[in-house]
Amino acid sequence: xxxxxxxxxxxxxxxxxxxxxxxxxxxxxxxxxxxxxxxxxxxxxxxxxxxxxxxxxxxxxxxxxxxxxxxxxxxxxxxxxxxxxxxxxxxxxxxxxxxxxxxxxxxxxxxxxxxxxxxxxxxxxxxxxxxxxxxxxxxxxxxxxxxxxxxxxxxxxxxxxxxxxxxxxxxxxxxxxxxxxxxxxxxxxxxxxxxxxxxxxxxxxxxxxxxxxxxxxxxxxxxxxxxxxxxxxxxxxxxxxxxxxxxxxxxxxxxxxxxxxxxxxxxxxxxxxxxxxxxxxxxxxxxxxxxxxxxxxxxxxxxxxxxxxxxxxxxxxxxxxxxxxxxxxxxxxxxxxxxxxxxxxxxxxxxxx
Amino acid sequence: xxxxxxxxxxxxxxxxxxxxxxxxxxxxxxxxxxxxxxxxxxxxxxxxxxxxxxxxxxxxxxxxxxxxxxxxxxxxxxxxxxxxxxxxxxxxxxxxxxxxxxxxxxxxxxxxxxxxxxxxxxxxxxxxxxxxxxxxxxxxxxxxxxxxxxxxxxxxxxxxxxxxxxxxxxxxxxxxxxxxxxxxxxxxxxxxxxxxxxxxxxxxxxxxxxxxxxxxxxxxxxxxxxxxxxxxxxxxxxxxxxxxxxxxxxxxxxxxxxxxxxxxxxxxxxxxxxxxxxxxxxxxxxxxxxxxxxxxxxxxxxxx
Numbered sequence: 001x002x003x004x005x006x007x008x009x010x011x012x013x014x015x016x017x018x019x020x021x022x023x024x025x026x027x028x029x030x031x032x033x034x035x036x037x038x039x040x041x042x043x044x045x046x047x048x049x050x051x052x053x054x055x056x057x058x059x060x061x062x063x064x065x066x067x068x069x070x071x072x073x074x075x076x077x078x079x080x081x082x083x084x085x086x087x088x089x090x091x092x093x094x095x096x097x098x099x100x101x102x103x104x105x106x107x108x109x110x111x112x113x114x115x116x117x118x119x120x121x122x123x124x125x126x127x128x129x130x131x132x133x134x135x136x137x138x139x140x141x142x143x144x145x146x147x148x149x150x151x152x153x154x155x156x157x158x159x160x161x162x163x164x165x166x167x168x169x170x171x172x173x174x175x176x177x178x179x180x181x182x183x184x185x186x187x188x189x190x191x192x193x194x195x196x197x198x199x200x201x202x203x204x205x206x207x208x209x210x211x212x213x214x215x216x217x218x219x220x221x222x223x224x225x226x227x228x229x230x231x232x233x234x235x236x237x238x239x240x241x242x243x244x245x246x247x248x249x250x251x252x253x254x255x256x257x258x259x260x261x262x263x264x265x266x267x268x269x270x271x272x273x274x275x276x277x278x279x280x281x282x283x284x285x286x287x288x289x290x291x292x293x294x295x296x297x298x299x300x301x302x303x304x305x306x307x308x309x310x311x312x313x314x315x316x317x318x319x320x321x322x323x324x325x326x327x328x329x330x331x332x333x334x335x336x337x338x339x340x341x342x343x344x345x346x347x348x349x350x351x352x353x
Numbered sequence: 354x355x356x357x358x359x360x361x362x363x364x365x366x367x368x369x370x371x372x373x374x375x376x377x378x379x380x381x382x383x384x385x386x387x388x389x390x391x392x393x394x395x396x397x398x399x400x401x402x403x404x405x406x407x408x409x410x411x412x413x414x415x416x417x418x419x420x421x422x423x424x425x426x427x428x429x430x431x432x433x434x435x436x437x438x439x440x441x442x443x444x445x446x447x448x449x450x451x452x453x454x455x456x457x458x459x460x461x462x463x464x465x466x467x468x469x470x471x472x473x474x475x476x477x478x479x480x481x482x483x484x485x486x487x488x489x490x491x492x493x494x495x496x497x498x499x500x501x502x503x504x505x506x507x508x509x510x511x512x513x514x515x516x517x518x519x520x521x522x523x524x525x526x527x528x529x530x531x532x533x534x535x536x537x538x539x540x541x542x543x544x545x546x547x548x549x550x551x552x553x554x555x556x557x558x559x560x561x562x563x564x565x566x567x568x569x570x571x572x573x574x575x576x577x578x579x580x581x582x583x584x585x586x587x588x589x590x591x592x593x594x595x596x597x598x599x600x601x602x603x604x605x606x607x608x609x610x611x612x613x614x615x616x617x618x619x620x621x622x623x624x625x626x627x628x629x630x631x632x633x634x635x636x637x638x639x640x641x642x643x644x645x646x647x648x649x650x651x652x653x654x655x656x657x
């Protein structure tokens with residue numbers, strides 16, 4: 001609303017367009033200016049202050065764009081020497097031997113599996129819950145309570161990730177152990193629930209990590225979904241009600257179709273966050289040298305947690321380069337996911353209002 | 354005649370929507386319950402985390418030394434010591450981060466709303482700010498490492514941490530400035546221009562003061578978020594159990610780093626310190642959140 005108002009009608013400040021010299025005070029009223037004030041013949045006033053301020057503001061805008069470019073560029077420059085020295089296939093190997101700079105062998109395939117598995121598992125858990133919360137807060141909860149309830153969900157985002165990590169590893173993991181064991185023994189014939197490279201009852205696996213990640217991305221998805229669901233045109237809701245729809249039918253026929261793509265966009269944002277989450281996973285996942293068994297009871301490292309774990313051996317440029325190469329892959333994938341999320345989000349709601 | 358009137362007054366058939374079919378009613382109830390349940394499901398982990406923190410972290414905190422001492426010289430089995438060194442580090446690093454990111458972020462916001470509206474550069478900038486807000490914190494840390502330590506050849510330090518936090522804080526500041534400037538009514542700007550005030554003075558003296566409290570609230574919330582970041586700290590600064598006031602030299606503790614490091618001391622005393630530091634960090638963040646909420650309540654932006 002405010003956007004359209006602002007973009008259309010914006011007054012021109014006096015310094016920018018040029019002030020017409022107004023000398024009407026001495027002239028009789030009847031002979032008031034014959035020429036309209038803003039004729040092109042008027043001299044354009046340019047103020048130094050304006051010029052400085054404009055270039056400062058524009059410069060900082062350019063700076064932000066440069067930062068992103070610099071991130072990609074620097075990571076690439078630092079990664080290339082390590083990639084050239086790499087003795088394993090970067091994309092297809094599961095090795096991570098970076099301690100000796102003369103004998104580097106590293107690949108991302110295992111990191112990619114743990115990263116993707118934990119993020120997707122988190123998304124599967126978080127999406128329905130977040131959608132439910134957003135519908136509850138926008139359509140069901142009484143007006144007075146909707147605000148404080150929303151604040152409570154936002155508080156989930158205020159807890160630092162290292163604390164989620166501690167909670168997940170020390171408190172949650174023992175509690176959900178029976179669930180993990182039950183899934184493994186009874187549904188083990190489904191590949192993702194099969195035996196992992198650590199016992200299912202160890203707790204420090206993708207299963208625990210995914211649940212903690214789901215809690216962490218919940219406020220992000222809920223926030224976006226609340227915003228789009230609340231924008232459902234009232235006329236549609238009232239129309240559905242007038243046709244005798246129940247509350248659920250209103251949600252199903254108006255609110256959900258209207259907000260669906262925004263909800264998906266928000267989920268992608270959550271996915272981006274989950275892919276890059278570091279410390280919680282570093283704390284929860286135990287590191288094993290055995291390759292993954294492609295089950296959610298695997299342990300190992302994600303891109304981000306591998307980098308965090310490796311911080312102790314950051315002592316020469318080639319070793320660091322190997323980690324930076326992993327960071328570059330993470331950067332590119334979060335960039336892609338986030339860009340996709342924004343694209344979905346911005347194309348939602350348009351043309352429907 | 355008589356029967357005709359009766360026919361007119363009598364409805365042709367019973368109204369269609371007098372009652373819902375049991376199936377629709379049941380579906381409606383199930384949906385309502387499920388949505389409310391989703392909210393409860395979200396509250397459980399929050400309460401659980403907070404409860405764990407208070408139960409395990411409260412006792413170290415009640416010790417008077419907690420706020421005035423460091424962990425310096427403590428053996429793995431020694432109880433006692435305090436969080437002062439980490440508190441100093443966290444506050445200094447966040448303060449310097451704010452010092453850099455606030456002016457930069459506010460001027461990006463001013464550019465987006467007051468100058469570059471709908472220009473190509475503004476659209477690119479908005480997109481880049483979006484990307485920046487999704488930047489994983491470990492990547493921000495790696496970038497600063499590649500720039501500050503590998504390229505410039507400088508040492509790991511608290512200042513490098515501040516720089517990486519700037520990357521994470523910047524999008525928050527830009528976003529909130531943008532939103533707050535957007536709701537400043539155009540009438541205020543017009544009135545100022547009509548008095549012959551130049552544009553930059555209008556921004557500094559009229560537009561910014563009007564939106565100040567909102568921007569301030571957003572900045573404080575951003576600070577609270579940045580304070581809990583751990584990932585960049587792991588690669589950009591060493592942990593120190595002693596008090597270090599110097600951002601530019603030597604290892605420096607901070608609250609998240611203390612929590613992370615104390616976890617490796619697998620003794621009872623180590624756990625005691627870990628939960629103490631964790632509760633301190635969350636309390637600090639909650640306190641800052643509270644301040645922000647109060648600020649926004651006290652000085653709500655006056656729109657028409």
